[in-house]
Amino acid sequence: MIEVRDLTKRFGGLTAVRDLSFIVDPGEVFGFLGANGAGKTTSIRMMCGLLKPSGGDALLDGISVRHNPEGVKRRIGYMSQRFSLYGELSPAANVEFFARVYGVSKKKIQSEVARLQTELGEAGAGRAASELPLGFKQRLGLACALLHDPPIIVLDEPTSGVDPVGRRIFWEDIYTLSGAGHTVLVTTHFMDEAEYCDRIAIMNAGRLIALDTPAAVKARYGAETLNQAFIRAVAADRESLGGNREWDSRPSS
Amino acid sequence: MGLKAIILKEFKHILRDYRTLIILFLLPLIMIVLFGYAMSLELSSVALVVDDRDDSSVSRELIRSFRGSAFFSLREVRLGNSLELFRRREADAVLTIPENFSRDLFRGETAHLDIDIDASDASRGLIVRQYINSVIRTYLVSVGNSDLPAIELVPAFLYNQERSGAFFFVPALTALIVIMVAALLTSLTITREKEQGTFELLRLSPVHSYEIILGKVLPYLLLALLIAGLIVLFGILLFQVPVRGSITALAVYLLIYCLTGLSFGILISTVAGSQQAAMLIALIATLLPTLFLSGFMFQLEAMPRPLQIISLFVPARYFLIILRGLMLKGNSVRELLVPGTALMTFSFIFLVLAIRRFRAYLES
Numbered sequence: 001m002i003e004v005r006d007l008t009k010r011f012g013g014l015t016a017v018r019d020l021s022f023i024v025d026p027g028e029v030f031g032f033l034g035a036n037g038a039g040k041t042t043s044i045r046m047m048c049g050l051l052k053p054s055g056g057d058a059l060l061d062g063i064s065v066r067h068n069p070e071g072v073k074r075r076i077g078y079m080s081q082r083f084s085l086y087g088e089l090s091p092a093a094n095v096e097f098f099a100r101v102y103g104v105s106k107k108k109i110q111s112e113v114a115r116l117q118t119e120l121g122e123a124g125a126g127r128a129a130s131e132l133p134l135g136f137k138q139r140l141g142l143a144c145a146l147l148h149d150p151p152i153i154v155l156d157e158p159t160s161g162v163d164p165v166g167r168r169i170f171w172e173d174i175y176t177l178s179g180a181g182h183t184v185l186v187t188t189h190f191m192d193e194a195e196y197c198d199r200i201a202i203m204n205a206g207r208l209i210a211l212d213t214p215a216a217v218k219a220r221y222g223a224e225t226l227n228q229a230f231i232r233a234v235a236a237d238r239e240s241l242g243g244n245r246e247w248d249s250r251p252s253s
Numbered sequence: 254m255g256l257k258a259i260i261l262k263e264f265k266h267i268l269r270d271y272r273t274l275i276i277l278f279l280l281p282l283i284m285i286v287l288f289g290y291a292m293s294l295e296l297s298s299v300a301l302v303v304d305d306r307d308d309s310s311v312s313r314e315l316i317r318s319f320r321g322s323a324f325f326s327l328r329e330v331r332l333g334n335s336l337e338l339f340r341r342r343e344a345d346a347v348l349t350i351p352e353n354f355s356r357d358l359f360r361g362e363t364a365h366l367d368i369d370i371d372a373s374d375a376s377r378g379l380i381v382r383q384y385i386n387s388v389i390r391t392y393l394v395s396v397g398n399s400d401l402p403a404i405e406l407v408p409a410f411l412y413n414q415e416r417s418g419a420f421f422f423v424p425a426l427t428a429l430i431v432i433m434v435a436a437l438l439t440s441l442t443i444t445r446e447k448e449q450g451t452f453e454l455l456r457l458s459p460v461h462s463y464e465i466i467l468g469k470v471l472p473y474l475l476l477a478l479l480i481a482g483l484i485v486l487f488g489i490l491l492f493q494v495p496v497r498g499s500i501t502a503l504a505v506y507l508l509i510y511c512l513t514g515l516s517f518g519i520l521i522s523t524v525a526g527s528q529q530a531a532m533l534i535a536l537i538a539t540l541l542p543t544l545f546l547s548g549f550m551f552q553l554e555a556m557p558r559p560l561q562i563i564s565l566f567v568p569a570r571y572f573l574i575i576l577r578g579l580m581l582k583g584n585s586v587r588e589l590l591v592p593g594t595a596l597m598t599f600s601f602i603f604l605v606l607a608i609r610r611f612r613a614y615l616e617s
Binding site for chain 1: 255
């Protein structure tokens with residue numbers, strides 16, 4: 001479903017992402033891990049067609065981001081770490097707007113708005129979206145990202161700041177989506193969350209340093225928790241780079 | 254489909270934020286009322302101090318003519334130093350009638366009157382001089398002095414017989430307020446989306462940049478036109494400013510001028526990083542040129558050449574010609590084709606620049 005080949009991004013003399021290659025299967029929940037500035041966001045932006053790669057390519061649902069970024073955008077549903085809907089508009093107005101932008105049918109819009117209203121209740125539906133509890137906001141964001149029924153869903157740190165219960169509910173939604181055949185690409189800081197993924201990729205200094213199931217990654221680094229494995233993986237990689245601190249001073253992109 | 258979606262969304266933004274909406278309508282009205290009553294071009298009371306050293310029937314007669322005028326409040330003193338009076342702000346002008354005034358007058362020699370005028374406020378000083386001159390001339394006519402010029406000018410002030418200040422400031426203020434409000438309205442729209450993070454979602458969506466730009470300009474065009482119409486209506490009702498040209502033409506030109514302001518605002522919005530920056534740029538970039546380089550306050554013809562050239566790029570300059578033409582002169586649409594075309598060209602250029610800048614931003 002996602003095929004990344006030698007994807008590279010340079011900003012001036014700086015290489016933010018270097019020869020990234022991996023394949024994500026249809027229906028897979030794929031975790032994307034890395035410290036701040038490791039190149040995660042840059043990679044995701046390239047895969048979404050927002051940023052032109054300096055080298056390599058990525059095929060999403062068979063479509064090249066290099067040659068047809070607009071086509072890629074239509075096949076992706078994106079939700080970001082920060083609440084990025086129109087806070088002063090009502091939840092329904094948000095849904096209607098994004099549905100219209102993507103040319104979703106009127107019938108689908110109506111049923112989606114109705115579903116939302118039952119979920120939020122009378123009081124919640126009339127309020128401005130910014131006044132909703134954070135968990136609801138995230139679910140509203142997800143609902144808006146899914147309106148055009150994209151085969152691929154990209155979640156950029158979707159649960160930052162959400163309480164454990166809210167996160168749990170959110171992850172149930174993610175599993176439902178993957179069960180329905182959607183491919184989910186998720187970046188996260190929470191290692192307990194990364195455990196929920198089918199496979200994880202760890203980035204450091206613009207390169208992929210590990211790619212496997214959570215259990216296999218833990219085994220490889222002899223760690224009991226994914227947290228430990230992550231720290232060891234990154235430390236080992238920094239050592240192999242010869243203690244070069246260049247990457248730490250790089251602005252996160 | 255993207256265009257319609259964005260237009261609908263912007264309308265919802267406008268209606269939902271009713272507090273801003275109220276301010277948007279009230280502020281221009283408050284401004285025009287304040288300016289209207291504060292900006293009077295006439296002086297009501299000129300403090301004139303007279304030092305009558307001649308002390309003759311002639312000089313006393315002259316002083317009486319000043320007393321008779323409603324514009325002067327008179328005080329007689331015996332004092333040599335007018336500067337001291339000016340410094341203490343006790344006089345706008347000091348009239349000194351020299352000792353030999355009546356003698357010289359009767360002998361047919363040139364008689365002198367000394368007038369010192371406080372010109373620290375130059376325009377006030379100028380008006381004071383005109384008032385004094387006119388009183389002295391009336392006096393000379395009344396005593397049958399033959400030194401009067403053989404030809405007297407009888408000016409007719411066309412288009413503004415009453416020389417009402419309102420005729421001057423209502424078009425000028427309309428030009429200023431409309432472009433300020435219009436530019437402000439749109440300057441915030443894109444920067445707000447950048448700050449909210451909603452912009453990322455727009456970038457990921459299949460909307461075109463021209464759809465976003467037009468979708469944000471069109472709803473505000475209606476709003477700006479309403480506000481502009483209200484300002485003009487207030488000018489007419491409160492200050493009896495006429496509309497001697499066609500009302501339809503006035504509406505059409507107002508619409509074009511609103512579009513110019515909105516396009517300028519959206520261009521700012523594509524450049525500015527934050528809402529505060531956008532607001533500041535929009536205010537300064539419309540207020541200053543409109544005040545100083547549009548013919549609002551200062552005559553363009555009297556300016557140095559470089560400033561005159563810069564004024565060619567100030568939209569309000571053209572709109573003032575149109576508005577004064579339609580309100581006071583009764584110009585036809587055809588007579589205003591040149592300034593009208595200039596405004597449309599501005600709108601077009603601003604919009605194209607905004608879309609191009611926006612597209613570059615989308616792809617960065």
